Amino acid sequence: MADPLHELTLDELRARRSAKWRVHPDDVLPLWVAEMDVPLAAPVAEVLRHAVDLGDTGYPAGAGDYAAAVADHARARWGWAVEPDHMRLVPDVMAGVVELLGLVTSPGDAVVVNPPVYPPFFGFVEHAGREVVAAPLGEEGRLDLDALAAAFETGTMGGRRCAYLLCSPHNPTGTVHTTGELAAVAELAAAHGVRVIADEIHAPVVLPGATFVPYLSVPGAESGFSVVSASKGWNLAGVKAALAIAGVQAVAELDRLPEIVGHGVSHLGVLAHTAAFRHGVDWLDAVLDAVAANQRLLSALLAEQLPEVGYRPGEGTYLAWLDLRALDLGEEPAERLLERGRVALLGGGPFGPGGQGRARLNLATSRSIVTEAVRRMASAC
Secondary structure (H helix, E strand, O other): OOOHHHOOOHHHHHOOOOHHHHOOOOOOEEOOOOOOOOOOOHHHHHHHHHHHHHOOOOOOOOOHHHHHHHHHHHHHHHOOOOOHHHEEEEOOHHHHHHHHHHHHOOOOOEEEEOOOOOOHHHHHHHHOOOEEEEOOOOOOOOOOHHHHHHHHHHHOHHHOOEEEEEEOOOOOOOOOOOHHHHHHHHHHHHHHOOEEEEEOOOOOOEOOOOOOOOHHHOOOOOOOEEEEOOOOOOOOOOOOOEEEEEOOOOHHHHOOOOHHHHHHOOHHHHHHHHHHHHHOHHHHHHHHHHHHHHHHHHHHHHHHHOOOOEEOOOOEOOEEEEEOHHHOOOOOHHHHHHHHHOEEOEEOHHHOOOOOOEEEEEOOOOHHHHHHHHHHHHHHO
């Protein structure tokens, strides 16, 4: 299959009206938000065209086909047998997370996160009236179980209920958690009475040589939840749909989700996501090969032009987490790189503790854009 990251020219990409291409002026290379520079996978484009031709743009008919597609994908790709009956439609992953938090916590309760982490974790948790408790990642960008245990103790003080919002694979580091790490998380959570909700939106985006482990597949995770979607793997953020999944001991709780929760789901989203999981795997594999090649390219370019920048390629996501502190560009170097180099990265500050002096770069683009972005970064320094 042709490399999907090299099918579109910069002029074609600039014709798009999504946030990635509209927030900054045309002289800026936008590598900040998690949108991929790809055409749609053919099976996804076909099902959407067919729906539009039919005028099939009404309300979704339910989770059935989507849930079955995810269950089949999980079995074939991850070796995880999950029942479609344990899944419920939610508008998107973060909306699903908020609904699940409502099942297992109350306003004023604690939610543990692992910074540096996807910035909306903080905003959505706080908007839901919960308190964020940080359990920072370790030096190697992996889960720190001691920090996690301490955060669980803090979160459950005074008899409060506590949830743990696990990012798996981790955004922005690209860390793919191992079976052993996730089993240890489940054991710690059970010991402290903490409920785990895994954001697994990047589950399809695990690079060659690495293996994604669904949280609900590990021993001890039976009371947990996860939320999955095709939006990151197949670039479908604009056609929203996601599935909340319950562990076998949490199905009754998931059944308490009000029927209206599914009203915000896009019918076109359900069709597109179902086609992606069912028929888009070959296309996805081509994307993953291209992202891995871009990781190697970025490593080589940084070594040649910006050797002071720290970069450890992740096993998952198409995001590169860069340590820019040695460039002496201040606490938010992304702002200086945008001003001086006209390249837009996502600054590290909003990712929480451990984000200062760092930035996230989107590698789901062409080799020429990656090359030009590093050249601009180097010229800005």
